Amino acid sequence: MCEANAYIIRDGEEELVMEAVDKIEPEDDGLRLVNVFGDQKFLHARIDALSLVNHKIFLKE
Amino acid sequence: MCEANAYIIRDGEEELVMEAVDKIEPEDDGLRLVNVFGDQKFLHARIDALSLVNHKIFLKE
Structure with a gap:
């Protein structure tokens, strides 16, 4: 599997928002994250x- | 390894721009892509x- 963990960057700090992310898709004015277990999360953010190789996705609000 | 291939979406078609991408970082008004072989490419695009799991990154101009 090739999933990655999604982090929001706030004040220069990485804050984990979802593990094992498979898909990220634009939705309205944000992103819908879906992990390999089928869990979904909507965030007002963009992919930064x-x-x-480090399994990291960095998002910004 | 957990790299993915980067595609630009143009007129609804996926056009391969770089294989085996490791890192994508924002730079000026675009993105710098770096693959696992150390090759780099700059594109006026954003991560869409x-x-x-399908090893795909979709970019838009």
Whole structure:
């Protein structure tokens, strides 16, 4: 599997918002995250950066 | 390894821009892509969506 953990960057700190993320899709004025277990989360954020070998997705509000 | 292929969506079609992407970072008014071989590419685009289990990153201009 090739999932990654999603972090929101707030005040320069990484805050974990969802583990094992498979899909991220734009929705309204934010993002819908879906993990490999089928859990979903909506966030008012955008995808800022990726570091996939480290399994990290960085979001910003 | 957990890299993915990056595609630009143009007119609804997926156009491969880089294989085996490790990192994507915001730079100026675009993105810098770095693959697992250390190759780099700059694109005037943003990250639109991810489908990591399918090893796909979707960019839009």
